[in-house]
Amino acid sequence: MLRYAVLVMVALVFVGPFLWLLSTALKSGAENIFQYPPELMPRETTLDNFKRVFDALPFFSYFLNSAVVAAITVSCNLILCSLAAYPLARMSFAGKHGIFLVLISTLMLPFQLLMIPLYTIAVTLGLNNSLLGLVIPHACTAFGIFLMRQAFMAIPRQLEESAHLEGVNRLQIWWHVLLPLVKPTLATLAVFTFVGVWGDFLWPLIIIDDQTRFTLPLGVNKLAGAFGKDWRLVAAGAVLSTLPMMIVFLFTQRFFISGALRGAVKG
Amino acid sequence: MKAHRASHEKLHKFVPYAFLAPAMLLIGTFVLLPMISALLISFSEYNMIEAPRLVGLDQYGRLLSDPFFWNALLNSLLYLVVVVPILSFAPIFLSVLVNRRLPGIGVFRGIYYLPVVTSLVVTGLMWKWVYEENGVLNFMLQKLGILQEPIAWLAAPETSLFAVMAVTVWSGMGFYMVIYLAGLQSIPKSLYESADLAGVSRVRQTIFITIPMLKPYIALVSVISSIAAMKVFEEVFIMTNGGPLSQTETMVFFIYQNAFVEFDMGYACAAGIALFTVTLALSIVNLMLTRDGPDAGIGMYR
Numbered sequence: 362m363l364r365y366a367v368l369v370m371v372a373l374v375f376v377g378p379f380l381w382l383l384s385t386a387l388k389s390g391a392e393n394i395f396q397y398p399p400e401l402m403p404r405e406t407t408l409d410n411f412k413r414v415f416d417a418l419p420f421f422s423y424f425l426n427s428a429v430v431a432a433i434t435v436s437c438n439l440i441l442c443s444l445a446a447y448p449l450a451r452m453s454f455a456g457k458h459g460i461f462l463v464l465i466s467t468l469m470l471p472f473q474l475l476m477i478p479l480y481t482i483a484v485t486l487g488l489n490n491s492l493l494g495l496v497i498p499h500a501c502t503a504f505g506i507f508l509m510r511q512a513f514m515a516i517p518r519q520l521e522e523s524a525h526l527e528g529v530n531r532l533q534i535w536w537h538v539l540l541p542l543v544k545p546t547l548a549t550l551a552v553f554t555f556v557g558v559w560g561d562f563l564w565p566l567i568i569i570d571d572q573t574r575f576t577l578p579l580g581v582n583k584l585a586g587a588f589g590k591d592w593r594l595v596a597a598g599a600v601l602s603t604l605p606m607m608i609v610f611l612f613t614q615r616f617f618i619s620g621a622l623r624g625a626v627k628g
Numbered sequence: 629m630k631a632h633r634a635s636h637e638k639l640h641k642f643v644p645y646a647f648l649a650p651a652m653l654l655i656g657t658f659v660l661l662p663m664i665s666a667l668l669i670s671f672s673e674y675n676m677i678e679a680p681r682l683v684g685l686d687q688y689g690r691l692l693s694d695p696f697f698w699n700a701l702l703n704s705l706l707y708l709v710v711v712v713p714i715l716s717f718a719p720i721f722l723s724v725l726v727n728r729r730l731p732g733i734g735v736f737r738g739i740y741y742l743p744v745v746t747s748l749v750v751t752g753l754m755w756k757w758v759y760e761e762n763g764v765l766n767f768m769l770q771k772l773g774i775l776q777e778p779i780a781w782l783a784a785p786e787t788s789l790f791a792v793m794a795v796t797v798w799s800g801m802g803f804y805m806v807i808y809l810a811g812l813q814s815i816p817k818s819l820y821e822s823a824d825l826a827g828v829s830r831v832r833q834t835i836f837i838t839i840p841m842l843k844p845y846i847a848l849v850s851v852i853s854s855i856a857a858m859k860v861f862e863e864v865f866i867m868t869n870g871g872p873l874s875q876t877e878t879m880v881f882f883i884y885q886n887a888f889v890e891f892d893m894g895y896a897c898a899a900g901i902a903l904f905t906v907t908l909a910l911s912i913v914n915l916m917l918t919r920d921g922p923d924a925g926i927g928m929y930r
Contacts, residue, residue, distance in 0.1 A: 445651035448644030469911040474900030478665035501654045560747030578749040599750045
């Protein structure tokens with residue numbers, strides 16, 4: 362019982378600010394949100410503020426933009442990282458060591474430096490103010506390649522060798538033999554990538570000016586900038602932008618934990 | 629037949645490169661090329677309108693004599709010094725707390741991890757609201773008798789940077805908890821069993837068994853959180869926009885301002901190279917520590 366008391370108290374530290382945000386979003390205009398002492402439960406619960414968010418800014422199109430960018434980025438990572446990981450895990454070829462070094466070194470380059478030339482490249486390629494421009498710097502990461510490589514290395518070699526002897530080509534082995542066996546790792550890569558893209562703010566802030574291309578974090582920031590003192594509205598926008606993430610997290614939680622556990626098993 | 633096989637062999641030689649090509653093309657164009665380009669821009673004067681002009685080491689010279697750069701660097705280092713010890717140890721207790729087979733424990737793990745998956749924009753706004761002068765935090769602290777008068781946490785120069793740090797800690801806790809949770813799996817159960825037999829309390833077990841056994845993980849977490857601390861941006865941008873009086877301007881904020889507000893690209897790149905130098909040193913330490921410890925992969929992703 363004592364253990365649960367401690368667990369709940371710690372949980373309040375983490376969930377408290379969320380509850381306070383939600384409560385503010387649900388309070389009606391008639392209620393003083395600065396009243397003393399503050400009330401957690403809204404006196405009369407209303408969805409008005411959410412409606413006002415949609416009236417103030419095109420939040421639904423922000424949501425669609427976020428969803429499209431997330432879907433493309435996640436798919437790109439799953440395919441490209443697992444393609445690249447296969448030879449690194451299973452084949453020997455000239456230059457393998459060099460490619461490894463290059464990949465490891467990319468892990469050390471801070472995006473916060475690369476973003477400056479990336480912006481000039483995006484402008485040159487006409488990718489600024491486009492959803493594709495949001496995808497491209499995150500479409501394939503060395504992190505993902507290493508994660509997939511580790512998963513492939515854990516698969517017994519005999520499985521693919523027997524397929525190889527039957528004359529099945531490498532691409533088919535990758536697709537039919539290997540990928541089905543690493544589904545949990547693919548799921549881990551998918552959820553980590555999704556979380557990263559969904560909350561991404563700095564890069565969209567840099568390359569997107571056109572409001573029709575805004576993603577949710579940009580939209581929420583815009584809302585806070587334009588209606589900063591209207592905390593009910595800002596809270597409602599923040600809740601709306603987080604809701605999809607929360608739903609995804611609810612169903613994929615175990616992959617976040619198992620992902621870290623997997624990372625701990627050195628390949 | 630033989631000729632056929634030979635051509636087959638030759639074809640096979642290309643197979644690994646074909647698998648790698650799309651990934652390497654993307655990484656080459658959007659990671660390696662920008663890196664080289666960043667270095668070149670840092671030696672130039674470039675405002676995105678006129679063509680870049682080489683100026684040698686001038687931008688670095690400017691950095692050295694710019695009080696705002698030193699302010700940002702010192703703020704980031706202070707950030708690191710305060711945040712890293714907390715993020716290296718507090719999550720150990722969280723992980724011990726949830727490393728139990730109790731009904732509903734998954735819910736608690738989930739709740740502790742929730743801030744990690746929340747966009748920092750939302751986190752920043754949420755806390756800005758909590759920190760309001762007539763807001764809920766001040767109310768609670770006054771109620772508990774800790775504060776006499778409400779504090780404008782984000783607006784007062786004495787508290788602003790620490791208030792932002794607290795948010796970074798809050799949002800990172802769950803992430804490091806999960807790394808430690810992985811570490812706890814690697815500790816032999818027998819150690820705890822014999823401690824139990826000897827009548828050693830749980831708290832003492834945590835201090836004398838768990839923490840020493842987690843050493844490689846603590847090293848990993850302290851390096852990852854150091855690198856993350858050097859890259860703090862969103863919390864600052866959303867909550868204080870660098871103010872009051874540049875008190876919360878960090879390295880990345882400084883870089884962002886110079887690049888995308890002033891369009892002083894060369895200067896921003898030089899500051900970026902300075903940031904890179906610091907994080908590179910930390911990364912090298914990381915690689916040395918993790919060579920035979922836990923994999924750094926996941927941590928690097930942040």
